[in-house]
């Protein structure tokens with residue numbers, strides 16, 4: 001089902017693209033696939049065995065928050081999924097705010113375009129670094145193997161959907177976005193403008209951004225430049241460069257190269273006046 005959804009999204013976003021691409025789709029796709037393979041190896045060999053083992057213990061010994069309250073299964077699983085989704089919101093916030101974590105998460109953000117393949121583009125080291133947090137989520141929240149696999153499936157679907165470059169009608173997007181993260185909402189999170197990127201941290205349900213006041217819907221997609229200011233050149237984001245990126249000295253991410261910032265700001269202002277297109281909120 002996951003592979004089918006991914007394939008369908010790749011086809012749909014080609015037919016109805018939301019944003020214009022900067023790089024060639026083929027070389028970007030190949031690069032993101034290579035990063036994804038590294039991530040899949042870590043997930044399969046390390047993360048899943050570790051986390052699933054903890055979930056089995058949680059089930060056997062009734063450990064953690066959800067298991068302590070003893071709910072019927074139809075209530076336990078949705079509650080567990082919601083708590084995992086909320087604590088992932090917190091983790092995503094930390095990956096941006098803690099310099100050591102941003103060092104890894106930046107690899108996901110330096111993609112110069114965003115589409116379904118970006119959803120798979122997490123550096124293998126970011127996945128390794130996140131294992132203790134994921135283990136703590138499962139152990140402390142009391143996540144059963146059933147709840148864990150339900151969440152993993154929903155999260156995968158959500159992540160490939162909201163990274164996709166699929167243009168939905170504004171009405172449909174608004175309706176969906178009341179509940180779940182949508183492509184326009186997540187596009188704002190991938191903006192090169194720091195204030196825009198510092199919003200929309202949710203990965204599944206929109207409610208967490210809403211509750212924390214971090215929800216932004218006020219930026220039209222045609223004004224968004226995807227990426228991180230310091231890594232705007234295609235030569236800076238080759239497969240080799242992004243693979244070594246967490247382990248080398250990094251540039252100050254939100255600093256545009258000399259002179260570019262002013263031009264960028266001016267063009268944004270004029271575009272805002274001339275286009276008159278409102279955001280989707």
Ligand SMILES: [Zn+2]
Pocket residue numbers: 092096105109189
């Ligand atoms: Zn992020």
